[in-house]
Amino acid sequence: MSGELTGGSTPQKQYRKWLILTTIAIVLAVVSIGIGKLSYSWLPPQAAAESILIDDLFSFLVTLGAFIFLGVTGTLTYSVIFHRAAKYDMSDGPHIEGNVMLEVIWTAIPILLVFWIAGYSYQVYQKMAIKGPMEVVHLHHIQMGMQPAYAAESIASMGEPTEDIEVIGKQWAWVFRYPEQNVTSTELHLPTNKRIRLALKSEDVLHGFYIPAFRLKQDIIPGENINFEFTPIREGTYQLTDSQFSGTYFATMIADVVVESPKNYQEWLANAATQTPTAAPNQAAAEYAEEQHETIKLGWPTVKPAQPPVVNYHK
Amino acid sequence: MSSTPLENKPAVSHSHAETVTTWKTYFSFSTDHKVIGIQYLVTSFFFFLIGGIFAMIIRGELMTPESDLIERTFYNGMFTMHGTVMLFLWTFPALAGMANYLVPLMIGARDMAFPRLNAAAFWMIPVVGVLTMASFFLPSGSAQSGWWSYPPASTQVPLGFWINGQSVWILAVAISGVSSIMGALNIVTTIVKMRAPGMTYFRMPAYVWTVWAAQIIQLFGLPALTAGAVMLLFDVTVGTSFFDPADGGNPIIFQHLFWFYSHPAVYVIILPIFGIFSEIFPVYSRKPLFGYKVVAISSMIIAGVSGLVWVHHMYASGTPGWMRLIFMLSTMCVSVPTGIKVFAWVATIWGGKLRLNTPMLFALGALVLFVFAGITGIMLSSVPVDIHVNNTYFVVGHFHYVLYGTVTMGLYAGIYHWFPKMTGRMYYEGLGQLHFWLTFIGTNLNFLPMHPLGLNGMLRRVASYDPEFTFWNVVASLGAFLLGMSTLPFILNMVSSWSHGKPAPANPWRAIGLEWLVPSPPPVENFESIPVVISEPYGYGKTEPLTANDPNVKLPHPASKPVEH
Amino acid sequence: MTTNSSLTSEQIEEYLHEAVSEHVHDEEANSMFGFVIFLLSESVIFISFFAAYIAYKTTAVNWLPPGVEGLEVREPAINTVILVSSSFVIYFAELALKRHNLTFFRLFLAATMAMGSYFLAGQAIEWSALEFGFTSGVYGGMFYLLTGFHGLHVLTGVLLQGIMLGRSFIPGNYDKGHFGFEATSLFWHFVDVIWIVLFILIYIWQ
């Protein structure tokens, strides 16, 4: 029943024990916060409003995780160094079966942490206001009430007009269609600081729409029309990849995402609209064709890539 | 135990068949749980090497950004078969082997409840293995759509034959499922029905609790996977359209059926490893398991909660917001009972008299890597973070820290710890320590770089990648090759110790537990007389005996009347 | 935490006694326990199929295949009554066996088999009259999957009953207990309950 983990019976010793523990906790906390700050550098540039929120959440999780990891491994390391049995010491350690107080503490703290993490994650999720496939029907209105003031700054609020773009995934190419101008492209052009609304479609199997610089991802399900919203905030060229395994040439299903000022964006659209559609180069199709020519076939039979998309704009 | 008067039971006469276990026994349809346990362990380790060779090929391809070492179709086959072999032919059978060997010994039974069923379950494993390997030689090649085999990609069969890599894969997984169900029935029945007198539930070693919890998961989870597999098989072969959206089907239903089992499956894998920790830390710290009862019960809580979290693998799929959030909370809840265990182990070690033998080193290393993996798991469970890193190498990093860092290293810990018991020989400590350090360093070198890769958006299941990712991929590949080499001292150690090692006494580690009361290796029916358990497990620091009798001495048979039916 | 000091020497004595007369653990009880667990586990397959069925039915755009109006309920309802009644009949067989009345036991068992076979035949007739097949969309797939998988269980049940009937002619067959038959009977009730759910899902909820 006796459960003192660290020895010490006199009040003085007790006091010292607490002092040491508190010091250690503070040092750990400082180190963890440092690691949490550092964690921003492990991530790609923040090119969408959503990415800022997610990075803050990630950094928070890293801080907490570092604290727990260092706490546990630190204690273990201390034991391993200082609690070794002497070579010929065959005796047993103290017979301690448990300690109710300690067990309650280390059940309660994780419970609190879980609610904290879940609560924070929930908040971020609400602010992002990304949509899953089931939310197609009732467009944006639920999220509004819950958004604290600053979210409205970083993430365009709903009153604003959105830019509607269709995204079509197929084995193995991306096609983007701008319905208003009836422009098709294999490069995704987006204006900055404007809410983008995509309609994600697939012609064959599951694909995934993923732009690491935006921290955003959504699987595309054939036969469904999935709405997806976000707000790009930083000009530059990023990569869009297929994030849901889609067969042989999965890795080649990459497209460029160009985020530019609204002015340049409009110019690009206007210019693209004047081009006559031509077949875009397609890596999967090219590799497939090349393999058909090889005399010795090393690979196994594969699904044939779809025809290279015919679009107004491609590189 | 049952309270019916003993006299009323039929005294089935039973011949103590004094068969001797020789090397030939291991190639036969033996019904001895210890033979079957070792059959499982050796077979599964063989497949571990095969799965490892696949991993070496994967890492070889990923040394450079281009897809240059192997064809893309073959790469896809490689990661599919790597995942499949590692899960269905390495971890599951290896853990089944451990449980087979240890559970009857630990609860004081002579064998499992259904010995013949047990042998039949084992012999399905080689069948699964042969089927899996045979699929490489089909014209279609092996299955290539990942170990999840998500439709519709998995139902696209270019050659259109009935017999193709995908259908053979489904068949193999189904047989492995049947084998697991048979094993689970057997183990659960054994634990509930075959405990020695005095072996109450709260006197069972924590390992037995974890195995029990894990096998209950198998029983409620596997049938869902079977259902999904049956439907998928019909889609691939006869052309039904359960999961084919082009014909009104719904691929998301497959995902639900798949993960309803395959998430709990990871706890089927990890729970017995927790059990191994709970056995090893007390022995090498010379202290009782801290908070034994809570640790025991937490296994059951984990098993229960594990059935309620599967959608965290589908946040980015066709999952509505409310579902994402509910499953986020339930997933995070797993950390509470798991944390209880982690802290209990730390408290067990704290203030003990530590001896860093190979099993202890492996267990400590595995514990540290587990805490790391658990923390990345919690990050994944947070919907917004997972939306970013889902299907990237961050996930691959997370699960190799558990599957290699914790499970495989935990299995090594268990194998070293019970090696003297199983073989009657001591292993070589020096080789063991070398094995540990190579493994520990290799694991981190191999799998840590996957985290920054994933955070920067490198996807999994790609044979080619953006050149910006090259550096960490080269580090990971070098780590992988080191990890591959780390198996060599282990193999050397096992083979040479088994044939030439120092004979092991009954209890080389001065451990407390029924299995340590009998000779190494234990005789065919384990105990001369069934042990009568009179105290709780982990009596380190006390002097009370565990049993009232010496199980190696035959007790006189009481004059029980023969009973008519 | 409590220790073992509470154990009296009489208790130890009793345990020792138990230990010596081991193998008394009755293998029949183990088998029955294992069998019940097996059925529980098996039911999860059906639950999964049912869940899939419900999900499809509630989300599908074109549920019934073109030209199909729905299912005829009358014949299947009769079939249902027969199958459900057979559960009672096999229960009577069980009672007869407990009273060691082999004649009645065989009679009731044969009756159960006949009813089960009638059910299977009825199902076969229904199948052959349907204008949609296994590959007629999700509806056809689910219909044949559920009824077929269940029918396979009915067939297994009838075969098991046949074995039990045959075995009852072996002298001394029941010396070690009735496990085989009890399991067969339990299995039959299980098949029955599954059918009731299935009937409600497929035929009533159209």
Ligand code: HEA
């Ligand atoms: C044995 C294997 C194992 C184990 C034990 C775990 C444990 C956990 N896993 Fe992991 N996981 C896998 C194997 C495993 N996982 C595999 C194989 C995949 C990928 C499959 C595939 O896609 O191919 C995967 C994928 C995976 C995903 C999906 C990612 C994605 O695809 O996008 C998620 C998301 O939630 C997740 C979460 C978790 C969590 C929360 C735990 C928790 O159980 C961890 C709990 C432990 C701790 C938290 C540490 C100890 C606790 C404390 C010290 C207490 C204090 C801590 C806190 C309060 C945080 N895992």
Ligand code: HEA
């Ligand atoms: C227990 C499970 C387990 C284990 C132990 C491992 C071990 C390893 N895994 Fe595995 N892995 C999975 C389970 C596991 N993996 C799963 C489930 C997936 C997902 C699959 C999917 O996406 O569908 C995966 C995916 C996966 C990927 C991602 C592939 C992709 O998405 O494209 C990678 C990439 O690096 C990888 C690497 C490795 C490496 C380097 C090891 C190393 O630890 C292996 C070390 C090597 C050995 C131990 C063997 C060495 C052998 C020799 C040197 C030969 C000696 C031979 C004789 C003496 C005969 N794994």
Ligand code: CUA
């Ligand atoms: Cu064997 Cu008594």
Ligand SMILES: [Cu+2]
């Ligand atoms: Cu999971």
